[in-house]
Amino acid sequence: MMGGHHAASGAAAWIAIASTGPYALGWYPLDSTGILIGALATAGTALVCDWDHRHSTIANSLPPLSNVIAVGIEKASGGHRQGTHSLLGASAFVVLAAMAAQFQMVTPVGKLSVGAGLLCMFMINLAAKALNLFPKSGWITNWLFAVVMAGLVTWFAPDQWGWLPLSMLTGVVVHIVGDMITVGGVPLLWPIVIKPPKFLRKSFISGIWRANGAFSIPLLGRAGSRREWLVLIPVSGYAMVGMGVAAWTLAQQHWPGVLAALGGVVQLP
Secondary structure: OOHHHHHHHHHHHHHHHHOOOOOOOOOOOOOHHHHHHHHHHHHHHOOHHHHHOOOOOOOOOOOOHHHHHHHHHHHHHOOOOOHHHOHHHHHHHHHHHHHHHHOOEEEOOEEEOHHHHHHHHHHHHHHHHHOOOOOOOOHHHHHHHHHHHHHHHHHHOOOOHHHHHHHHHHHHHHHHHHHHOOOOOEOOOOOOOOOOOHHHOOOHHHHOEOOOOOEOOOOOOOOOOHHHHHHHHHHHHHHHHHHHHHHHHHHHHHHHHHHHHHHHHHHOO
């Protein structure tokens, strides 16, 4: 599945999980801040599995550091669509997110979840790049947007970072499922490789249980296929509507306070 489609799928999955509105599951209900920022963060976490490819969106997100990390992950995981696309790899990403969520710092304005904020900022930058939110202004705008969005949670809801590990879990699961329903498949049991018996490799099983041990349910065909586009158009629309409603609700809640604060600054001598 293409990077932008992974990101859109992650955002849509978060809307379904965290929103209590119509056509949502509401499994982990959050307020508008958690829905909006969480959707953007999950659009980014849905890309982390591709950190095993040195030319992926995440590998080029913070060069040269992100490129060096990508090369290391690629070697450690056995190449693209190997370790990071397995149950073990998904678990590792979730554990890292949970550890980041625990890193806090006491400041003059209170206790801040620095680790969660930085991770969320990085994920939102990935989402902005993959979704091409600012096509004409480049990487600086992506990072500024990410800083502002992560800052919203830090300022308005500093205790809400508990959802970050769930965001990571949602993103990596969506990514792995997205790749599993394309022709290439994913090695779910990595580093264990169970190859199908030779007598099955020329049967219909070969399209599901591949010769390299990967599992595939190729409903979408090859990555970037017309079927993939047809599925992702309504998925993206669902994510946009959910995020739009959350953003509008958030603006209604906090806009008067923002205007009051700006008025106070303007009136200062």
